[in-house]
Structures are given as structure tokens and as C-alpha cells.
Amino acid sequence: MDSVNENCAAEVSALLAPLPIFQEQEYFKELIANRRCNGIEVKHNSTNGKGVYANSEFQEDELILKDQILVGIQHSSNKVDCLVCSFCFRFIGSIEKQIGRKLYFKNLGVSSCCDGVSSESEDDNKCMKYNGNEEQCGGSSSNHNSLPQEVVSSLMNNEIALPFTDKFPLPSPLWCPGGCQEVFYCSESCAKADWESSHSLLCTGEKSESRSREALGEFIEHVNDTNDIFLLAAKAIAFTILRYRKLKADHVNEKAKQTEPKQSLLLEAWKPISIGYKRRWWDCIALPDDVDPSGEGAFRMQIKSLASTSLEHLKKAIFDKECEALFSLEIYGNIIGMFELNNLDLVVASPVEDYFLYINDLPDAEKEEAMEITKPILDALDDEYSDFCEGTAFFPLQSCMNHSCCPNAKAFKRDEDRDGQAVISALRRISKNEEVTISYIDEELPYKERQASLADYGFTCNCPKCLQDSSSVA
Numbered sequence: 001m002d003s004v005n006e007n008c009a010a011e012v013s014a015l016l017a018p019l020p021i022f023q024e025q026e027y028f029k030e031l032i033a034n035r036r037c038n039g040i041e042v043k044h045n046s047t048n049g050k051g052v053y054a055n056s057e058f059q060e061d062e063l064i065l066k067d068q069i070l071v072g073i074q075h076s077s078n079k080v081d082c083l084v085c086s087f088c089f090r091f092i093g094s095i096e097k098q099i100g101r102k103l104y105f106k107n108l109g110v111s112s113c114c115d116g117v118s119s120e121s122e123d124d125n126k127c128m129k130y131n132g133n134e135e136q137c138g139g140s141s142s143n144h145n146s147l148p149q150e151v152v153s154s155l156m157n158n159e160i161a162l163p164f165t166d167k168f169p170l171p172s173p174l175w176c177p178g179g180c181q182e183v184f185y186c187s188e189s190c191a192k193a194d195w196e197s198s199h200s201l202l203c204t205g206e207k208s209e210s211r212s213r214e215a216l217g218e219f220i221e222h223v224n225d226t227n228d229i230f231l232l233a234a235k236a237i238a239f240t241i242l243r244y245r246k247l248k249a250d251h252v253n254e255k256a257k258q259t260e261p262k263q264s265l266l267l268e269a270w271k272p273i274s275i276g277y278k279r280r281w282w283d284c285i286a287l288p289d290d291v292d293p294s295g296e297g298a299f300r301m302q303i304k305s306l307a308s309t310s311l312e313h314l315k316k317a318i319f320d321k322e323c324e325a326l327f328s329l330e331i332y333g334n335i336i337g338m339f340e341l342n343n344l345d346l347v348v349a350s351p352v353e354d355y356f357l358y359i360n361d362l363p364d365a366e367k368e369e370a371m372e373i374t375k376p377i378l379d380a381l382d383d384e385y386s387d388f389c390e391g392t393a394f395f396p397l398q399s400c401m402n403h404s405c406c407p408n409a410k411a412f413k414r415d416e417d418r419d420g421q422a423v424i425s426a427l428r429r430i431s432k433n434e435e436v437t438i439s440y441i442d443e444e445l446p447y448k449e450r451q452a453s454l455a456d457y458g459f460t461c462n463c464p465k466c467l468q469d470s471s472s473v474a
């Protein structure tokens with residue numbers, strides 16, 4: 001047992017215990033009211049735990065819910081492809097800047113290069129060491145279609161304007177108020193919300209409220225060398241600590257509640273994370289194909305040890321004695337497991353793709369004129385012109401949706417959905433009281449492959465299609 005687990009075993013168990021049902025119901029009622037998606041409710045069923053249910057009828061293609069991110073990250077490898085707001089994940093800058101910085105990194109030989117969750121390649125490390133300094137544009141070209149460096153620099157620094165980009169305006173990037181120069185925002189309100197939600201503790205700039213900026217730097221270096229998911233877990237912990245401090249300050253101000261025991265404030269602060277379905281990361285992670293089943297025990301120990309090293313770095317950076325239980329390996333493992341088990345892709349379509357499609361659809365004469373300028377750029381970008389923002393996030397309502405291989409809803413962004421929110425629409429008519437299900441995988445796969453894909457989410461599917469297929473396979 002690690003020393004934190006020993007010191008506060010009871011608190012750790014309380015944090016991991018399921019929320020009393022009435023508290024859970026109250027929490028979701030409030031969340032649904034805030035999200036203004038009153039056609040649904042969250043209920044328990046005897047086989048699959050929590051699920052989302054329709055409490056009114058939905059027609060095919062109708063919007064069921066838009067769910068805001070509780071904590072989210074853009075994959076570090078994706079940062080070279082897309083410049084987005086670190087809080088709402090909207091694209092920022094300008095079409096020229098998006099293209100210029102992408103070509104700049106491409107010319108340096110840095111590109112998106114992994115699945116974004118595990119980050120172990122050489123290139124990836126280069127992506128992650130990018131520190132936002134875009135003023136200098138050097139590096140040698142590795143692409144025979146590459147543009148001259150001066151053009152790339154001018155695009156990146158908004159010194160030239162491409163035709164028709166005024167039809168695709170993007171918010172100007174705002175620097176992090178803490179001075180880290182690593183994250184950018186689309187607005188003051190996003191910068192403030194991110195600062196108050198988690199970034200004040202995780203910022204490496206001079207205004208950082210971490211215990212040690214140096215230790216924070218080491219934590220981030222370890223994340224970059226290993227796995228992005230640790231940064232997401234750190235955000236969940238920072239989010240809870242900051243909520244705890246705010247709740248405590250509110251209670252101190254309200255004299256009558258001064259006697260409130262510390263633990264209930266921590267439980268209250270942790271509530272939004274507590275509702276996520278969890279298991280320990282090293283227990284639930286699917287065994288990779290290249291690991292022999294005989295090595296499973298060693299593999300799981302290795303994963304646990306990796307999490308333990310990451311947590312040691314994080315403790316040095318942001319430890320808070322009053323929230324000590326959050327720094328136990330048990331909690332850290334469960335938070336990471338929660339991200340592993342839920343359906344959490346963060347996706348935002350690129351306005352650069354829209355821009356080139358717009359040019360392509362122009363009337364012939366205008367298209368020809370515009371393409372004299374845009375064609376060399378498109379050639380240099382190659383098929384990467386359509387790269388979108390990718391990340392991982394925790395969506396409190398979407399994460400309650402169970403999987404089905406014959407789903408009645410899907411996560412699908414409409415043209416107007418230009419930020420990181422999850423959008424769920426009906427695939428067919430859904431009747432009142434029916435469970436709303438989405439597919440976590442490609443549901444067209446044959447039965448065995450579907451079950452293999454779902455092993456990543458740690459369960460064997462019991463949807464009607466699987467129940468039928470399993471009896472015909474057996």
C-alpha cells in the first residue's frame with residue numbers, strides 16, 4: 001500500500017463508493033436542466049448500471065443532447081496539426097495561421113504520428129516539445145511539394161491573406177494568463193474558466209499556483225514520454241482540489257456551516273468525477289495483441305508502476321494535504337481507468353478543410369483565379385489539409401450512455417458544432433422510456449470482432465444483436 005493509501009484508506013474508500021442513489025439522481029437532474037436537454041433522464045437498470053433514457057419521443061436525426069466537457073485534452077501529437085482553444089477546443093487564429101504552422105511543422109519533419117493516447121515515438125516527442133514560439137521559421141524541407149520558408153512564415157504570422165478566408169473568421173488566440181506560453185484561448189471567458197477549473201494548478205508559467213513549477217515540468221515531461229492520459233488524470237485531480245478550495249471558502253464565509261466536516265466537502269468537490277464508471281487502470285486495460293497471455297501479470301504490474309511514477313511527479317507538483325486522498329495510487333488508477341472505459345473521443349472538424357472545399361465549389365472563373373494561389377498550398381499540405389482536432393475528454397452525460405451494436409443514437413457533429421462538446425442525435429425514432437444507446441465501436445463488424453473491440457471497454461456486450469449472434473456462433 002502506498003503511504004497516502006495508508007494515511008487515508010477510509011477517505012479513499014468513501015471517494016470510490018457509489019454515490020447514494022438520491023444524490024446521484026439530484027446531480028443528473030441539475031446537469032440535465034443546465035444542459036437544457038430535458039428529453040432525457042439517467043436511470044439504473046439491473047444489467048448495465050446507469051443508462052440514459054428518453055422521457056419524450058425523438059424523431060430520426062433529432063438532437064438528443066449536447067454535453068459539455070468536464071475535463072479534456074487535445075492529444076499532444078495533434079497540437080502540430082490544429083491550433084485550438086485549450087478550454088472549448090474551438091479553432092483559433094486564422095486559416096492562414098492554421099495552414100502556416102502546420103506546414104512549418106511538416107517542413108521540420110514533425111507531424112501527427114500516433115493514435116494520440118500512447119505517445120512513444122521520436123516524432124511525438126518533438127511534437128510535444130513545441131513551446132508555441134512561432135516567430136522564427138527555420139528547418140529544412142523534407143517535402144518536394146513544400147512552399148518556400150518565407151511563404152510559410154508569412155502565413156503563420158498572418159502577413160499574407162489568402163482569397164476568401166474572410167468567409168472563415170476565427171477568434172484571435174489569447175495567451176495563457178499564467179504566462180506558460182503553452183496554451184491558448186479563444187476568449188477571456190475560456191481563459192478564466194480554464195484557470196479556475198484546473199489550469200492555475202497545472203500552468204508552468206510564473207503565475208502558476210502549483211507547489212513547484214520545476215516538479216510540474218518533470219511531470220509534463222514524463223507525460224510526454226509516456227501517455228497523454230496522465231495529463232487528463234492530473235486535470236481531474238486539479239479540478240477537484242480547486243472545487244474543494246472554493247467550497248471550503250464558501251463554507252467559511254457562511255458561518256453557520258463552519259462545522260461541516262472536511263471529508264464531506266471533498267466528497268462534494270469530487271462528485272462530478274465520482275459519477276463516472278471506474279475500474280483500476282492496470283486491471284481493466286485490454287492486453288495488447290503483442291503481449292503473450294503468459295506475460296499478463298508482468299504487463300499489468302508494469303502499467304501500475306508507470307502510473308505510480310507519474311503520480312509521484314504530480315504529488316511533488318501540486319500536492320494538497322487537505323485533499324491527500326486524491327493522491328493515492330488507488331484513486332489515480334481509478335481516474336485513469338475511468339478515461340479508459342468510457343467513450344470519450346473529442347473531435348472538432350477543421351475550418352481549413354471547409355475552406356478548401358469552399359474554393360473547390362466556387363464558380364469556374366473564381367475557382368481558377370483562387371486556385372492559382374491555393375493550389376501550391378493544398379499540394380504542400382497533401383491529404384493533411386483535412387486534419388481535425390482530436391483529443392480525449394470526460395463528458396458527464398454521454399459517459400452514462402450504454403453501448404449497443406444496434407444503437408438508436410450516434411455521436412455526430414453537425415455543421416454548426418464547432419467546439420469540443422459531444423453531440424448525440426437520434427438514428428431512428430426513439431419512443432418515450434426507451435433507453436438511448438450509442439455504439440462505442442464499428443457495429444458492422446462480425447460478432448467476434450465486435451467482442452474483441454469491446455474488450456478495450458472491459459465488458460462483453462449483452463445487446464439484442466449480440467445475444468442473437470452469440471447463440472448462432474455457439
Ligand SMILES: C[S@@+](CC[C@H](N)C(=O)[O-])C[C@H]1O[C@@H](n2cnc3c(N)ncnc32)[C@H](O)[C@@H]1O
Pocket residue numbers: 048049050051275276277341342343399400401402403404457458459460461462463
Ligand atoms: C461508459 S459506461 C456506461 C455507463 C455505465 N453503465 C455506468 O453505470 O456508469 C460503460 C460501461 O457500461 C457497461 N455497459 C455499457 N454497454 C453495455 C452493453 N451493451 N453490455 C454490457 N455492459 C455494458 C459496461 O460495464 C461498460 O464498461
